[in-house]
Structure formats: C-alpha cells, structure tokens
Amino acid sequence: MWRRVSSLTGLLSHSKPSLLNQAPHRFNLLEAFTAQVLTRAKDGASPTVRTPFVAFVLGGPGSGKGTQCEKIVETYGFTHLSAGDLLRQAISSNYEDSAMIFNTIKEGKIVPSEVTVQLIQRAIESSSNYKFLIDGFPRSEENRVAFEKIIGAEPDVVLFFDVPEEEMVKRVLGRNQGRIDDNIDTVKKRLEVFAALNLPVIKHYSELGKVQKINAVGTTDEIFDRVRTVFAAYEAKFDDFVHIVVQKAII
Ligand SMILES: Nc1ncnc2c1ncn2[C@@H]1O[C@H](COP(=O)(O)OP(=O)(O)O)[C@@H](O)[C@H]1O
Ligand SMILES: O=c1ccn([C@@H]2O[C@H](COP(=O)(O)OP(=O)(O)O)[C@@H](O)[C@H]2O)c(=O)[nH]1
Numbered sequence: 001m002w003r004r005v006s007s008l009t010g011l012l013s014h015s016k017p018s019l020l021n022q023a024p025h026r027f028n029l030l031e032a033f034t035a036q037v038l039t040r041a042k043d044g045a046s047p048t049v050r051t052p053f054v055a056f057v058l059g060g061p062g063s064g065k066g067t068q069c070e071k072i073v074e075t076y077g078f079t080h081l082s083a084g085d086l087l088r089q090a091i092s093s094n095y096e097d098s099a100m101i102f103n104t105i106k107e108g109k110i111v112p113s114e115v116t117v118q119l120i121q122r123a124i125e126s127s128s129n130y131k132f133l134i135d136g137f138p139r140s141e142e143n144r145v146a147f148e149k150i151i152g153a154e155p156d157v158v159l160f161f162d163v164p165e166e167e168m169v170k171r172v173l174g175r176n177q178g179r180i181d182d183n184i185d186t187v188k189k190r191l192e193v194f195a196a197l198n199l200p201v202i203k204h205y206s207e208l209g210k211v212q213k214i215n216a217v218g219t220t221d222e223i224f225d226r227v228r229t230v231f232a233a234y235e236a237k238f239d240d241f242v243h244i245v246v247q248k249a250i251i
C-alpha cells in the first residue's frame with residue numbers, strides 16, 4: 001500500500017498538520033489524488049478514497065516488459081507508464097533536456113533521476129486511474145530512492161521478467177522499431193548496466209518480499225498466464241478503498 005494513503009488519511013482527519021510542511025511535490029500529488037478519487041457514499045456514509053496500486057515492471061532489455069504490460073492493461077485496466085517511452089517522448093517534444101536524454105539513451109546509460117521521476121510524476125498526476133504499471137523504472141538504487149522520496153510511495157509488487165542474455169539480445173536486435181539503442185554495441189552496454197545497477201534494486205525489493213520473478217521465456221501467452229497466476233494473489237487489492245474519518249471542527 002502506498003504510504004501517501006496513510007498520509008492522506010492523516011491530512012484529512014487533521015491529525016498530522018505537519019504534513020503540509022513536507023516536500024511540496026508530495027503534497028501536490030496528494031492533492032491531485034484527493035481531488036480525483038475522494039468520493040462520498042450516497043447514503044451519507046464516510047467518504048472513501050481509492051488506494052493507489054503500483055506495480056514496478058523490471059527485467060533486462062528485451063525481456064518482454066512492454067509486451068506483457070500491454071496485456072496487463074487489456075485484462076486488468078492498469079495505466080501503463082513506460083519510463084523509456086516517456087523519455088523518448090520528451091526527446092521528440094523538444095523537452096529542455098532532450099539532447100542529454102538522447103545521448104544517455106544512445107550510450108545505454110541511465111538518465112538522471114530527477115528528470116525521469118518528474119516525467120513519471122506528471123503522468124501519474126494527469127491520470128484519473130489508480131492502478132499503475134511503471135515499466136523499466138527504477139533502473140538504479142538512486143532512481144528507487146528518488147522515486148520513493150518524491151512520490152512518497154513504495155510499489156505494491158515488483159514483477160521481474162527473467163530471460164537469459166542471449167535471448168534478450170536476439171529479441172532487441174529483432175525489435176525493429178528504429179530505436180537508437182537497439183544495436184549490438186548499445187545492447188551490450190545496457191546488459192552491463194542492468195546487471196550492475198538494476199539487479200540491486202530487484203535485490204532490495206526481494207528482501208522486502210515484493211518481487212515476483214517470472215520465467216519470461218516462452219510464447220507471449222504462456223508468459224501472460226504466469227503473470228495472471230501471480231496477479232491472482234493481488235487482485236483483491238487492485239480496487240481497495242480506504243474509509244476516511246473526517247473530524248468535525250469543534251467551535
Ligand atoms: N515471449 C516472447 N518471445 C519472443 N519475442 C518476444 C516475446 N515477448 C516480446 N517479444 C519481442 O521482443 C522484443 C522486445 O520486447 P519488449 O516487450 O519491447 O521488451 P522490453 O520492453 O523488456 O525491452 C519485441 O520485438 C517483442 O515483440
Ligand atoms: O528509468 C529509465 C528508463 C529508461 N532509461 C533509458 O532509456 C533506455 C530505454 O529504456 P526502455 O525501458 O525503453 O528499454 P527496454 O528495457 O524496454 O528495452 C534505457 O536503456 C536507458 O538509457 C533511463 O535512463 N531511465
């Protein structure tokens with residue numbers, strides 16, 4: 001569960017006014033969510049708030065993250081936020097850091113956290129959904145810490161698509177989407193970066209019991225069947241509500 005939900009509960013019940021003094025971006029996100037998801041039952045019962053559900057989707061380049069995310073969206077109604085897609089859109093929309101992002105992707109390196117987290121944050125804030133797949137992020141411990149600090153949330157689950165390197169290389173070189181990083185030299189660098197910087201993130205969340213490792217070799221449908229099996233244990237949480245206690249002011 002997102003920490004910011006419990007923060008939100010505190011905020012609405014006026015029990016933790018100091019929250020207002022915390023990171024302004026976190027408060028902005030709370031405010032955005034409150035406006036969108038706070039509902040009052042018709043019978044006058046206490047208001048409820050949707051509990052946001054976040055899945056990080058990790059795996060090496062070409063492990064099938066994007067492919068499986070499309071299927072998860074169709075079946076479970078998640079909003080898919082691919083960090084790589086957000087960065088590529090930023091390049092093509094002449095975002096202020098376009099050149100830096102372009103060169104970093106071309107080199108197979110990782111874009112500074114503040115840039116990527118800001119793009120993810122904006123995408124979350126502009127969505128009316130409360131179920132998010134964050135694909136290809138966090139790619140490093142620095143990314144992870146920045147996300148948790150700025151967004152004020154941890155993921156509910158981390159899907160890790162596990163594929164041998166040779167298979168990942170084959171898939172990336174066959175992807176044919178005209179990407180600047182889908183060539184053998186950059187793929188080798190991306191695999192090194194994945195092992196050095198992304199695996200520690202997976203290790204961190206494994207220690208918290210949040211990682212679901214999925215054998216991602218096989219047909220797309222076979223792999224999606226494995227995803228379904230994993231999601232069966234989480235489905236009840238996808239549409240969680242939290243009841244908010246709003247205290248009456250004492251005059
Ligand atoms: N299970 C699979 N078997 C073979 N090829 C796959 C499989 N899943 C995806 N692909 C293909 O491999 C390439 C990389 O998949 P993609 O979903 O873009 O991976 P990622 O987002 O992890 O880089 C794409 O061309 C995709 O069509
Ligand atoms: O959080 C992220 C996600 C992606 N990238 C960059 O974008 C590239 C492509 O990422 P994407 O997730 O699209 O690649 P995939 O793993 O899906 O092939 C990566 O190699 C990185 O250079 C990044 O810097 N930070």
Ligand SMILES: [Mg+2]
Nearest residue numbers: 065066084136
């Ligand atoms: Mg992808």
